[in-house]
Amino acid sequence: MASQALSAPSRDPQTLIALEASPEQTFQSFTADTAWTLGTALRERILSLPSTQRKPALISIASATATGGGPPHILFQCATESGTVPDNENWVRRKRNTVLRWGISSWAMRQKTIAGLGAGAPAAEVESAFVKKFALASGNGGAVADEYAIHGGGYPIRVRGVEGVVAVAVVSGLKQEDDHQVVAETIKEVLARGN
Numbered sequence: 001m002a003s004q005a006l007s008a009p010s011r012d013p014q015t016l017i018a019l020e021a022s023p024e025q026t027f028q029s030f031t032a033d034t035a036w037t038l039g040t041a042l043r044e045r046i047l048s049l050p051s052t053q054r055k056p057a058l059i060s061i062a063s064a065t066a067t068g069g070g071p072p073h074i075l076f077q078c079a080t081e082s083g084t085v086p087d088n089e090n091w092v093r094r095k096r097n098t099v100l101r102w103g104i105s106s107w108a109m110r111q112k113t114i115a116g117l118g119a120g121a122p123a124a125e126v127e128s129a130f131v132k133k134f135a136l137a138s139g140n141g142g143a144v145a146d147e148y149a150i151h152g153g154g155y156p157i158r159v160r161g162v163e164g165v166v167a168v169a170v171v172s173g174l175k176q177e178d179d180h181q182v183v184a185e186t187i188k189e190v191l192a193r194g195n
Contacts, residue, residue, distance in 0.1 A: 003050040006181040009107060009152070013115055016108035024188055026158045030166050032075050035061045038169060038190050039076030045186045046080045046171070049178075056083030057173030060092045061157075064100055064165050072096060075167065084173055091172040095154030097147050099168045106154035107180035113150055126150070153179030155187070 010016050019025060027034060042059045057080045062072035079088075095106040102109055113130045114121055121129075124143060127150070131138045136145040153176060157167035169187070171179040 004045075004048050005050050006053055006178050006185060009177050009181045009184065011111050011114075013108050013112040016111060017104050019184070020105055020108065020156055021158060023160075024191060025184070026160050027191065028160055030157055030159050035075035035167065038187065039078065041190050042169070042171065042182065042186050043078060043080050045182055045189075046174070049174075049182075053174065053178050055173050056081050057171050057179070058084045058088035058092055060096070060170045060172075061167060062096060062170075063167045064157075072168075080173070088172040091149060091151070091153070092170045094145070094147060094149035095151065095170045095172065096168045098149055099154040099156050099165060099170075101148065103156060103165050105152070105156060105180060105184075106150055107152035107177070110150040110152065110176075151179070152176035152181070153183065155180065155183040157187075 010019070039059055039061050046054065046057050046059070059076070059078055059080065060074060061076040062074045065073050098106040098109055110126065113126050113133070117125060117129055127144050128142055130136070130150050131142045131145050136148060138144060139146050153171045155169045156165040157169055159166050169183050171183055173179070174182065
């Protein structure tokens with residue numbers, strides 16, 4: 001399989017949000033079969049990354065149907081290769097929660113937070129501002145949200161004619177901007193093939 005690098009994702013929150021809701025990122029329908037197609041395409045794409053971007057990653061796709069705090073309905077989940085760790089599951093859960101609560105990618109939410117602080121804000125300040133702005137539970141004194149993550153990799157799945165997010169695709173294990181970009185690019189590729 002030929003190595004193919006990811007492009008750098010946008011850092012403009014409005015551009016990201018518009019792209020996520022664009023026709024080139026919107027499915028005609030989204031079923032368990034669609035999740036399988038997307039999930040296996042994500043795995044193949046990650047495995048084709050050059051060594052500078054490739055790391056073991058966890059891929060998870062869940063429907064947005066959990067109610068009352070129940071567990072998510074996982075439609076697809078796999079490790080790309082040996083080397084993922086249990087903490088990847090925690091990152092998946094927190095990124096998924098971010099997408100489900102705010103309806104945008106976890107990367108777009110990070111960029112919105114950074115935009116509110118100004119360019120060059122240290123990572124710790126970005127995390128703390130996110131916790132404070134939304135009054136989120138934080139077991140470590142407000143440095144990081146317990147149930148939400150604003151790191152790239154959580155991506156909304158939208159269906160034409162359906163309001164809101166119907167599912168969430170998450171990648172955890174690459175650099176956060178690569179976690180985001182591999183999902184965005186793979187969704188576009190899967191949809192271009194007619195899925």
